[in-house]
Amino acid sequence: MDSTERPRGPRLEWTVVASDIGPLFLAATEEGLVRVEFHAEPDRPDLADPLVSRLGADARRPDPGREDLLAEPIRQLTAYFAGSLRRFELPLDWRLSAGFNRLVLRELASSVPYGSVVGYGELAARVGQPGAAQAVGAAMGSNPLPVVVPCHRVVENDGGIGGFGGGVETKRALLALEGVLPQPLF
Numbered sequence: 001m002d003s004t005e006r007p008r009g010p011r012l013e014w015t016v017v018a019s020d021i022g023p024l025f026l027a028a029t030e031e032g033l034v035r036v037e038f039h040a041e042p043d044r045p046d047l048a049d050p051l052v053s054r055l056g057a058d059a060r061r062p063d064p065g066r067e068d069l070l071a072e073p074i075r076q077l078t079a080y081f082a083g084s085l086r087r088f089e090l091p092l093d094w095r096l097s098a099g100f101n102r103l104v105l106r107e108l109a110s111s112v113p114y115g116s117v118v119g120y121g122e123l124a125a126r127v128g129q130p131g132a133a134q135a136v137g138a139a140m141g142s143n144p145l146p147v148v149v150p151c152h153r154v155v156e157n158d159g160g161i162g163g164f165g166g167g168v169e170t171k172r173a174l175l176a177l178e179g180v181l182p183q184p185l186f
Contacts, residue, residue, distance in 0.1 A: 009055060009056035009057045009058055010029045010030065010031075010055060010056070010057050010058070011029060011030055011057065011058055011060075011069070012027055012028070012029055012034070012048065012051065012052060012055060012057035012058065012059040012060070013027065013028050013029075013059070013060055013061075013062060013067060013068060013069040013070050014026065014027040014028075014035075014047065014048040014051070014059060014060075014061055014070075015061055015062065015064070015067060015070055015074075016040045016041075016042040016047065017074055017077065017078075019077065019081050020081045020173065020177070021038065021081075021147075021166065021170045021173050021174065022038065022039055022040075022170070023039065023040040023041070023042050024036055024037065024038065024040055024077070024147070025037035025040035025047055025048075026070055026073055026074065026077075027048060027051055027059075027070075028069035028070050028073060028093070029055070029057065029069070029093045030069065031091065031092075031093035031095075032090060032091030032092045032093040033070075033073045033090050033091070033092050033093065033145060033148060034051070034055070034092075034093035034095065034096060034144065034145075035051055035096065035144050035145065036144070036145050036146050036147055036148055037146075038146065038165065038166035038167070038170060039166070039167075045061075048061070054096070055095070072090060073090055073148070076088055076089070076090060077147065077148075080147070080177075081177070083177065086113070086114035086115070087113070087114060088148045090148060092109075092145060092148070092149070094106075096144035097142065097143070097144055100127075100129070100132075100135060100139065101138070101139040101142050101143075103127050104123060104124075104127055104135075104136055104139040104140075105139060105143055105145075105149050105151075107123065107126050107127050108123060108149060108150065108151065108153070108154065109148075109149045109150070111126065112150060112153045112154075114150075114178050115178045115179050115180060116153065116180070117153050117154070117155045117175070117180055118153060118154055118155070119133075119154070119155060119156065119157035120133040120134075120136045120137050120140075120154055120155075120156065120157060120162070121133040121136075121157045122157070123136050123154060124136045133157070136154070137154075137162070137163070140154050140163075140164075140165075141163070141165055143165070146165060146166060147174065150174075151164070151165070152164060152166075152170075152171045152174040152175060153175075153178075153180075161175075
């Protein structure tokens with residue numbers, strides 16, 4: 001960009017990081033972490049394009065280790081997967097979530113700690129909508145910040161594991177990491 005050009009929107013930094021559950025796409029704005037996505041393809045240069053379009057952002061992918069907006073999210077995710085972080089303390093950019101979904105996700109992030117689970121129906125009741133268990137499931141499926149906003153901690157009221165955008169095996173791995181389920185034998 002030359003000195004006469006101005007960024008067309010908010011600054012967006014993105015990268016792909018390795019994790020115990022596979023590569024994660026991470027994106028942050030100056031407001032905070034805005035997106036976490038499972039099963040990212042690290043060599044795709046267009047990974048951020050849908051996010052750039054949606055936010056009207058000026059995006060860049062820094063070289064590994066030279067992240068600015070993503071340095072702290074990467075540090076905390078690394079500590080989480082190492083078992084030394086139990087609560088994320090990150091600014092979050094909530095603009096990819098709205099209405100009921102945002103209400104549910106914020107409640108989840110603030111009230112369901114590491115190593116515990118909550119049922120879809122119970123979470124619905126916590127936000128004042130006791131009959132909205134299915135809508136809570138939809139909110140979990142729309143979560144733009146999985147792992148950090150721990151939708152893996154939401155399970156079926158009858159004790160079943162429930163679905164998960166990253167796949168049921170990923171959900172099992174996260175719950176095992178947190179001690180809710182036993183570690184897989186292999």
